[in-house]
Amino acid sequence: MPELPEVETVRRGLAPKLEGARISKLLQRRKDLRVALPARFASKVEGRQVVKLERRAKYILAHLDDGTVWLMHLGMSGRMMVFSHNEAGATPLDPHDHVVFETESGWQVRFRDPRRFGLMLLLKAKEAQTHKLLRGLGPEPLEADFTGAVLAAALKGKRTPIKSALLDQRVVAGIGNIYACEGLFLAGLKPSRLASTVQGEKADKLVAGLKSVLNRAIADGGSSLRDHVQPDGELGYFQTRFSVYDREGQNCVVCKRKVRRMVQAGRSTFYCSHCQR
């Protein structure tokens, strides 16, 4: 599911409702997602105020007023849905609404995740920097310090296809299957190219391609394929702008030759064999 642009879209949708708000009630409808939910989850969150919502890679971090960090990941099929008090009353819960919480200001948020690959954890303030899920993450691709030289250094010696390397969250954080394919297309790089050969100008172009596609996707509210919707229920529409992803057999937007699909490390890769070298 959700990659960086979708997670950022969710963060931006939740922030106006949650930042500064106090959690009045939390309902945990299932004990475990990808990992066990926090013990005594409700009692640790109820009464706390959300100070700030932050995104790191594909994680959303809700900083609470006691220093706790409420860590959320949407997995493949997770979404956040925001309802006003009245809307919530008129909308029955779905069997996959695993965590439901309310703010004193009258919002209800539902975390719905049919496949349950997502997670919610509570980290103590000190843990937040060192927790194993966050510790090894690579640079944020939209930060100014993510440059061609930085990417090139991370790829040095990597004997894996560049497509697979981009999915490695230690190399760069937040890229998933869609934006790896799209970024490589924009950079004119063949997905099967050995990662270690992406150096110099090639790395510069790849960084530019990734930043460009991520920024445009965020501006469009992310890509709504199967599960992603913005917290207010609006669909993202970046999927209508894909150059290669999910376009097998259709014409390349640049050269009009057929877009191809192959499987790398068990994941579909879409590319144009003429435009990408």
Add this chain to the structure above:
DNA sequence: ACGCCCACCTGGAGGC
């Protein structure tokens, strides 16, 4: 240490 493969889940789409 590194790279590959699988498992973890559910649901939707398409074929017969």
Add this chain to the structure above:
DNA sequence: TGCCTCCAGGTGGGCG
């Protein structure tokens, strides 16, 4: 209509 197979925005663990 129904059943069966394949596929899906992720990721961490185990294996060689």
